[in-house]
Amino acid sequence: MIFFLLLLALVAAAQVAEFFLPTVPWMYDAHVYIVPVIVFYGAMALPFPLMLALALFAGLLLDALTVQVVGGKVEISAGSSILIYGVLAGLMHGLRPLFARGRWEVHCILSGICTSLILLAQYLMISFRRGSIVFTREIWWQIGGPGLIAMAIAPILFWCLQWLSEVTAYSYGPERGRLE
């Protein structure tokens, strides 16, 4: 339970930190997103109910900070990020046994892909609302760039979180049936 609470605190801290992280100019100003990597780590490390709680918390924060209400219209409705996080974290959770056997590389790659999928989903939603869809090189970089960055930082973050789980005496078990 301590480890889960720490993950919640880390998600909140990372969400605030993202406001101050510079973009990557040579990737067409792609943003650096840490929160998805933490959530997807949680998806593999936590049992199903806690994984959902983490996805709910992260989605709620993302919704609150990104949703724009302009002229009385909501572009991406509150709750959509919760849904996206829930679905993607659920998929990652399915690969939990692999992670418990110490195979991290698949999840590092998937963390990157899922980060890009979040951005793609957001982009499709706003395109639908704005009534036009365009895919330029810049837009592909804005979607793919953060995914590549997430892939690159995932091993380091996973290692740190693994260390944190050991410090808090949290042990993984793919078939654990009880709440930690």
Add this chain to the structure above:
Amino acid sequence: MGMSRTNLIALLIFGAILGYFLSFGPETTQKFKAGVYQLLSPFLSSGSGLKKQITSVRTGLKSLEQLERENAALKVENRELRATNQGLRDAEEEVNRLRHALNYRERSVFRLVAAEVVARDSSTWWRTVTINRGRRDGIEVDMPVVTDEGLVGKITTVSDTVSVVLLISDENCRVAAKVEGSREQGIVSGERVKSGLTPILDLNFLSKQADLRPGQKVYTSGVGGVFPSGILIGIVKSFRVRELDGQAQLTPAVDLSHLEDVFVVTGRR
């Protein structure tokens, strides 16, 4: 393999909470967003201060490296003096900047509330900044935000102590505009994704005969009621004729990527 009872209950609770959030209307969403911003405002403000300190230390280290390269023999006292000088220069620069801003506030025809940018947009698809003024300072949704150089954007979310500003470089921020030296009027909006180093604004719905020249200034027209007339938006970069209308591309009057101090227009004097 069936789902355990605990997992099923967790999934149902998740679904119920999700349904609750998805049922939010614009007003509830606005309140929810403002509430979360209010909770995070102390962290955003302290994060902004921390970032400034880190930048300052980094700048200091750079100048020390240069000094070492150029003057390897300089004594430690000299280095300290130079560092102090640098600090004073930074302070002087800040004093000048604030004095400039103060002058603008005094001579402006609008009632202005000065604000500092505490955080930039963390999302990919929206161009926003967060400022350290909120409801307590008389800020309300849709109030225009300016600098002494021109229009910055408008307020979209207000909490007690911080507010979110939608920049004019965002596709959703639409401003009624008129062109200097002509009768042309149109709507300015930003791009969905920045395609160059500096954002470009589009001025749409001009007549095909507009024939705007690079360098012409574009101001707010006051139509629509959100933005008062006469605020500089940008300068014409190019003009092209489309199938149904004319479109000009503008360079924003304000450097939106380096915003530090802004003013919220709360009314006319």
